[in-house]
Amino acid sequence: MALMTTRFADGLAVGTDLVAAVESAVGQALAGLSGSPDLVCFFICGEDPDDVTRAGQRAMSMVPGAHVIGCSATGVIGDTRGVELAPAASAWAATLDGARITPFALETLRAEDRFVVVGLPERSPDDKVAVLLADPYSFPTDAFVERSGEVLGDLPLIGGLANGLQGRGSVRLFADGEVYAEGAIGVMLSGRISVSTVVSQGCRPIGPTMVVTRAEDNLLLELAGQPALARLEDIVSDLEEDDRELVASGLQIGLAMNEYAERHERGDFLIRGVLGIDPEREAVAIGDVVDIGRTVRFQVRDAETAAEDLYELLDAHREEFGRVDGALLFACNGRGSAMFGTSDHDAQAVRDTLGPVGVAGFFAAGEVGPVGGHNHVHGFTASILVFSSASA
Helix, strand or coil: CCCCCCCCEEEEEEEHHHHHHHHHHHHHHHHHHCCCCEEEEEEECCHHHHHHHHHHHHHHHHHCCCCEEEEEEEEEEEECCECCCCCCEEEECCCCCCCEEEEEEEEEECCCEEEEEECCCCCCCEEEEEEEECCCCCCCHHHHCCHHHHHHHHCCCEECCCCCCCCCCCEEEEEECECCCEEEEEEEEECCEEEEEEEECCCCCCCCCCEEEECCCCCCEEEEEEEEHHHHHHHCCCCHHHHHEEEEEHHHEEECCCCCCCCCCCCCEEEEEEEECCCCEEEEEECCCCCCCEEEEEECCCCHHHHHHHHHHHHHHHHHHCEEEEEEEEEEECCHHHHHHCCCCCHHHHHHHHCCCEEEEECCEEEEEECCCCCEEECEEEEEEEEECCCC
16 A cells, blocks of 8 residues: 655744744644655744844755745744734745746836836746745835736736734845845746645625726726716615625725626625725725726625635635645735634635645735736735645
């Protein structure tokens, strides 16, 4: 009888001694593998950026034969648990036989009246996915990701915006022995590797779908031929009291990904936040620029809807791809205990649906992942990179 090999493993350690914590987390992940690692990812939450730096340097020194990336965060995920706003480290190790791993570091340069991002590796036909970890204070992640198709084609980007407990200036990024206090880092995964993505936005539509008939920048002026604010007020007035409270706590809007679909239901939209209203112009401001003719639908988000969406997407993924070996999980820092009452929810959901696989990640200040075939930066989302067995 052949023995099962473990190609992915994770680890988690909590404690104020971050060097000891990262040694423990990386050690757990390495001990869980059947062979030598090709890629190691680690994530560190700590109060002092210098302590985070020392811990990251120690993590990179522990696996000299592998590619290693990592970042600081306000919470980490590993060992089916999440730890938020407390000193901790998580790690993930993978044996990727036959895969080509290309680390990169991105920086932004000013060229006349625009910014240029440099550092991307050359594209190859067998590229499968790029993992991106970025500093939200210094790197133009939204613009880079939204325009990534111009440079990367249909290559999926997945990852998250790093952060630190001290905010601006406390972010640290790590890649193959180097430490970065700004920019972005990541790895390109290519060759013989079976990967896929799951992006759970966790919203529920309210009211009807409507066509944008007047707009200006990120202001919706008319929906279906009527003032946008009037349409929104009509929708809210028809809601039950519980849903009105959800609207008050954070209304969202969905931009239809397929304009030609007969119906647009949950999961058919790219979710963006509603930022406010302009009573004088009877307009609604949203977190994106929408063209006239685009189909939209207002949305709300609650713990029950978000949980249901994530479990359904993961169940569907398992049915389509079969056996899963490992996953990287980038969950919004607005999820966890703030949304579900527990920091373990998303990690537990992955284990519940995909099985006892190696899963680690962090609570991000924004999540990167493809929706509708295009890469986007999201909020309140769980973005997951799933590694399936070679036979899948």
